[in-house]
Amino acid sequence: MQKTILILNKMDTIKWGIIGCGDVAEIKSGPAFQKVANSELVAVMRRNKAKSKDFAKRHNVPFFYDSIDDIINHPDINALYIATPPSSHLEIAKQCLNAGKFVYLEKPMTMNADEAIELEKIITDNNKIVIAHYRRNLPAFQKVKELLNTNSIGKIHFTDITILQSTTNNIIAKTEDNWRLKPETSGGGYFHDIAPHQIDLMLHYFGKIKNVQGFATATKNNKVADIVNGIINFENGVQFRGIWNFIASENDVKDQCIIYGENGSITFSFYGKKVILDTTNKKEVFSFENPVHVQQPLIEETVKYFLGKAKNPCTVKDGVDVMKILDRFTTQE
Structure with missing residues (x-):
């Protein structure tokens, strides 16, 4: 050794x-x-x-x-x-x-x-x-973290995620065998594929959780949850609610997160390029471009960590916490 x-x-x-x-x-x-x-x-x-x-x-x-x-x-x-x-x-x-x-x-x-x-x-x-969980290192989501850390909307009350995607969605990579819809291979469906990013960001922003509850529906009786509804009570008092629907109408497609505070809100998309700060005093729109290789910022920090020059940018414990929430959202006791 x-x-x-x-x-x-x-x-x-x-x-x-x-x-x-x-x-x-x-x-x-x-x-x-x-x-x-x-x-x-x-x-x-x-x-x-x-x-x-x-x-x-x-x-x-x-x-x-x-x-x-x-x-x-x-x-x-x-x-x-x-x-x-x-x-x-x-x-x-x-x-x-x-x-x-x-x-x-x-x-x-x-x-x-x-x-x-x-x-x-x-x-x-x-x-x-x-x-x-590379999104935490992308500029738009780092901006959200900065706005929260600088108390831009005051005390945070709650946050709301709405992901509505049709069966022809273009936010999830397609493969020849579509393994993401095979629970024996993916662990679930499209929810298990994209929700880790969204839930990781919530944990990254708001910290430790106190309670978690969720409900899921597999409309095709194939053990693949295509509608998932979850709520989280964070230890700091922030409340969270999220809905993921992967069989929505094309007319209803939506990808949005709103964080509500005592003095306004922060709105952003997980697949878009803008962060909107809307307070009692002003409204600002921040625009961002992702790198061509979206994992590059996290890989850069990973290399530094492996070389002993930085801390772990996303730990196994972070991953475990996300997996626990995925299970609670989709498994009814």
């Missing part, structure tokens, strides 16, 4: 492997590993070797594999990005950690809260793992 610590102390570059070089890795995350300082993308892996080779060729990645063991054991790689469907996250994360590799783990971090807690329990002081 002492030898391992000595090697990590001398590390000056994070050399990555991607496990699961599919749709998410194509633009949102993959290229960022090559653009961040002190970071290199060494190898990619996909069970379909032809697709793995194609990704490597198009993105100028030196090595490609169709075996998880092979990429984990690549001698130059010291960190792995797990971008497979959630059903495999826990076991692959265990393999990576056991091999002494750092881990950047896609959301949702596991299939459910029980798996998330299991992963949390096996992490030692020598392990480093970051959960890819």
